[in-house]
Amino acid sequence: MTDVSEKLLIVEDLSTTFATAGGPLPAVANISFDLGRNETIGIVGESGSGKTVLSRTIMGLQPRTNVSVTGSVLLDGNEMVGASEDFKRRLWGTEVAMVFQDPMTSLNPVMRIGKQIDEALRVRLGMSKQDAKARAIELLELVGIPSPVQRYKAYPGQLSGGMRQRVVIAIALACSPKLLMADEPTTGLDVTIQAQILNLLDELKERLHMSVVLVTHDLGVVATRTSRIVVMYAGRIVEIGATRDVFANHRMPYTRALLESSPKVSNASHTRLITIPGRPPNLLKLTQGCSFAPRCSYATDKCHQERPELQAADQPGHSFACWNPLPTTRGDSAT
Amino acid sequence: MLRYVIRRILMLIGIVFIISVGSFFLIHLLPGNITAVIEGPGASPENQAKLFKLLGLNRPIYEQYFVWIGNILHGNLGTSFISQTPVVTTIGNALPIDLEIMFLSQILAFAVAIPMAMRSARKPDGVIDRFFSAGSFTMLSVPSFIVIILLVLFVSIKLGIPHTGPSSYVSLRGDWIGNLESMALPAITLAVGSFVVYFRVLRSDLIATLQEEFITMARSKGLSQRRIMWRHAFRPSSVALLGAAGVNIGGLLAGGFVVQYLLNIPGLGYTLIAAINTDDYLLVQGIVLVVSVGVVLINFFFDFIINIVDPRISRE
Numbered sequence: 001m002t003d004v005s006e007k008l009l010i011v012e013d014l015s016t017t018f019a020t021a022g023g024p025l026p027a028v029a030n031i032s033f034d035l036g037r038n039e040t041i042g043i044v045g046e047s048g049s050g051k052t053v054l055s056r057t058i059m060g061l062q063p064r065t066n067v068s069v070t071g072s073v074l075l076d077g078n079e080m081v082g083a084s085e086d087f088k089r090r091l092w093g094t095e096v097a098m099v100f101q102d103p104m105t106s107l108n109p110v111m112r113i114g115k116q117i118d119e120a121l122r123v124r125l126g127m128s129k130q131d132a133k134a135r136a137i138e139l140l141e142l143v144g145i146p147s148p149v150q151r152y153k154a155y156p157g158q159l160s161g162g163m164r165q166r167v168v169i170a171i172a173l174a175c176s177p178k179l180l181m182a183d184e185p186t187t188g189l190d191v192t193i194q195a196q197i198l199n200l201l202d203e204l205k206e207r208l209h210m211s212v213v214l215v216t217h218d219l220g221v222v223a224t225r226t227s228r229i230v231v232m233y234a235g236r237i238v239e240i241g242a243t244r245d246v247f248a249n250h251r252m253p254y255t256r257a258l259l260e261s262s263p264k265v266s267n268a269s270h271t272r273l274i275t276i277p278g279r280p281p282n283l284l285k286l287t288q289g290c291s292f293a294p295r296c297s298y299a300t301d302k303c304h305q306e307r308p309e310l311q312a313a314d315q316p317g318h319s320f321a322c323w324n325p326l327p328t329t330r331g332d333s334a335t
Numbered sequence: 336m337l338r339y340v341i342r343r344i345l346m347l348i349g350i351v352f353i354i355s356v357g358s359f360f361l362i363h364l365l366p367g368n369i370t371a372v373i374e375g376p377g378a379s380p381e382n383q384a385k386l387f388k389l390l391g392l393n394r395p396i397y398e399q400y401f402v403w404i405g406n407i408l409h410g411n412l413g414t415s416f417i418s419q420t421p422v423v424t425t426i427g428n429a430l431p432i433d434l435e436i437m438f439l440s441q442i443l444a445f446a447v448a449i450p451m452a453m454r455s456a457r458k459p460d461g462v463i464d465r466f467f468s469a470g471s472f473t474m475l476s477v478p479s480f481i482v483i484i485l486l487v488l489f490v491s492i493k494l495g496i497p498h499t500g501p502s503s504y505v506s507l508r509g510d511w512i513g514n515l516e517s518m519a520l521p522a523i524t525l526a527v528g529s530f531v532v533y534f535r536v537l538r539s540d541l542i543a544t545l546q547e548e549f550i551t552m553a554r555s556k557g558l559s560q561r562r563i564m565w566r567h568a569f570r571p572s573s574v575a576l577l578g579a580a581g582v583n584i585g586g587l588l589a590g591g592f593v594v595q596y597l598l599n600i601p602g603l604g605y606t607l608i609a610a611i612n613t614d615d616y617l618l619v620q621g622i623v624l625v626v627s628v629g630v631v632l633i634n635f636f637f638d639f640i641i642n643i644v645d646p647r648i649s650r651e
């Protein structure tokens with residue numbers, strides 16, 4: 001482990017609770033992890049496990065009403081939790097930027113895409129109109145958009161989903177952020193485009209020396225692109241560790257279920273999904289036990305009564321939360 | 336976009352054609368000897384003969400229509416036998432007054448409604464929003480003639496400016512300050528009605544837009560709240576506003592006569608009432624035609640603007 005100050009991002013005991021009509025909804029609870037410079041970490045979990053809420057909370061981008069955040073997010077030394085909008089605004093774009101989940105809704109439909117890139121450059125970096133335009137076209141080229149000069153004037157509706165996601169990436173990269181939060185950057189795109197976008201992100205990360213938080217529900221996506229993986233369930237970390245360890249020596253039954261539901265890495269054309277039986281828990285009605293218990297074939301009485309805390313596994317940096325962990329000798333899922 | 340515009344223009348031509356046929360028959364549906372009816376009692380035979388020729392009454396009805404429409408296209412709506420003035424001249428004097436009131440009232444309404452809606456939408460159900468919404472709702476329930484009476488009372492008693500003699504209207508040509516003074520009351524009255532609609536429509540659309548993902552995205556770029564409201568939220572939220580403005584302005588042109596009548600402003604509405612009272616059918620016909628075409632054109636114009644503002648619409 002390197003010195004703490006080397007870390008770009010330190011998340012500690014972070015919780016996000018929404019005040020809803022049905023009561024407090026703990027979308028993210030007690031999350032801790034860190035991220036080094038130029039590192040990519042994967043955050044995986046089923047739909048509704050709190051990935052988007054977590055990544056927005058890290059950025060300080062949660063809705064401004066009916067939400068309470070506790071814990072700490074140190075981003076390059078800046079505390080984001082409880083910071084004013086003005087303070088965060090100075091970090092957004094330049095320190096941290098986000099690639100949004102859905103390219104169909106995250107671009108302003110009535111603004112030319114060029115303007116949407118320009119704007120960040122002009123407002124945040126104080127560039128002149130001409131410089132910003134030139135840079136925007138460069139960025140469009142960088143993210144692999146053909147004939148960027150013409151596309152500069154296009155409206156989002158004139159572009160395909162894959163092209164729009166590239167635009168979203170171009171916007172995120174515009175002010176050269178140190179940390180890129182990529183929230184399922186390829187969901188809803190077809191398989192070949194998915195690979196293109198992910199490879200593009202990889203390449204840009206190397207070229208621009210960024211750190212990346214890569215959010216996905218598909219373990220296959222993070223297998224080769226991340227150094228570490230965070231597995232989330234019902235707003236909590238249930239397993240965290242080096243990518244290799246999580247694939248080969250995962251101890252938490254939910255991680256295994258996720259792996260089995262993911263299209264196998266070695267067999268990308270075989271995309272049949274085995275979904276995890278049962279449904280994610282209602283966050284408004286969580287029990288005191290393990291939140292995976294209703295769906296877990298290893299569940300015992302204890303699982304229903306007491307929540308397992310994260311405990312260290314054999315490998316350094318690898319921990320899991322389970323009363324009845326899988327045996328360590330498993331190693332068949334990675335390949 | 337071009338195809339869309341061409342389609343709309345063809346539609347426009349169709350609608351104007353229907354309106355012209357309607358106005359044409361407005362006269363022809365009058366009972367009895369049409370020339371006598373149009374000219375009223377005491378019509379001289381010469382005048383009757385003139386009108387007979389103008390309308391081409393000796394020809395088949397469809398030819399009569401073409402003669403009539405041909406005259407109109409040459410700017411000839413006939414000459415009123417009541418006032419002996421060409422209808423075009425009378426309308427030409429009244430219409431600019433309508434346009435000016437409309438323009439002033441709309442500028443006022445937008446100038447108040449837009450910033451208020453922006454402020455309200457930032458914190459829906461906040462103190463300011465509740466205050467604005469309650470205020471606008473109250474205004475919505477007050478009819479325009481009450482607004483006028485209250486305004487007249489306020490202006491003449493509180494501010495001590497005498498108003499609404501029979502000739503209170505001052506033409507723009509001479510004294511523009513006097514003109515603005517005479518236009519202030521009608522413009523404010525019409526603005527009150529428009530403003531309420533604009534505020535409510537824009538407020539609710541802004542609130543919906545601010546929930547959109549692209550607003551969060553704009554926030555994540557580090558843009559100021561102000562910029563997000565004006566550059567990102569306003570335009571996509573203004574489609575319903577423009578639609579409402581189109582309907583509303585058309586409505587003002589067609590229905591501004593209450594205000595004009597009460598405040599003695601000799602615009603089209605005022606002139607129309609006078610024409611009806613004096614059985615000046617040619618003038619009635621002319622005003623109906625001009626107002627109908629005007630309403631259609633206004634709607635067409637706003638449709639067009641909406642398409643520029645939101646390019647999604649013509650694409651779909």
Ligand SMILES: Nc1ncnc2c1ncn2[C@@H]1O[C@H](COP(=O)(O)OP(=O)(O)OP(=O)(O)O)[C@@H](O)[C@H]1O
Binds near residue numbers: 018020047184
């Ligand atoms: N503004 C909000 N108010 C109330 N509840 C919310 C809000 N935003 C998210 N949630 C809830 O928080 C939980 C986590 O949602 P989140 O969007 O983070 O899931 P996710 O892991 O990103 O899922 P997906 O893969 O579908 O994107 C969900 O139960 C969601 O309903």
Ligand code: SF4
Binds near residue numbers: 322
């Ligand atoms: S704690 Fe129990 S219920 Fe939860 S994952 Fe482990 S075995 Fe399953």
Ligand SMILES: [Mg+2]
Binds near residue numbers: 051052053101183184
């Ligand atoms: Mg999500």
